[in-house]
Amino acid sequence: MQSIGHAVAGKVAGDLTVAFIKSVFRRCVGEKAEPEIEKLEANGTLNSGDIGALVEAIEPAMKSAHTAVDHGSKTIVLNVPLMTHGASSLG
Numbered sequence: 001m002q003s004i005g006h007a008v009a010g011k012v013a014g015d016l017t018v019a020f021i022k023s024v025f026r027r028c029v030g031e032k033a034e035p036e037i038e039k040l041e042a043n044g045t046l047n048s049g050d051i052g053a054l055v056e057a058i059e060p061a062m063k064s065a066h067t068a069v070d071h072g073s074k075t076i077v078l079n080v081p082l083m084t085h086g087a088s089s090l091g
Helices: 002-028 035-042 048-066
Strands: none
Touching (some): 002 048, 035 048
16 A cells, blocks of 8 residues: 555656646746646745746746747757657656
8 A cells, every 4th residue: 555655646746846847947938837836836835936046047048049940940850769669758
């Protein structure tokens, strides 16, 4: 029974980590955070300044990385490794 609890806790922690990372990137582009992160901020469990500080830290790099789009670059190519049988992906 304890292993089931560990698996559930790991899944919840993983889901919150993904939601947190998505929220940081969404806020960098002017969108709202993921709903579960918005709830944690609203009830005071998560300090909204934490995400704000991360957004301020990475926003300049995100803008710089995307400056080339439509200013010399017309195509963006993403090299994504092919999934093998039995492998899973995030998200």
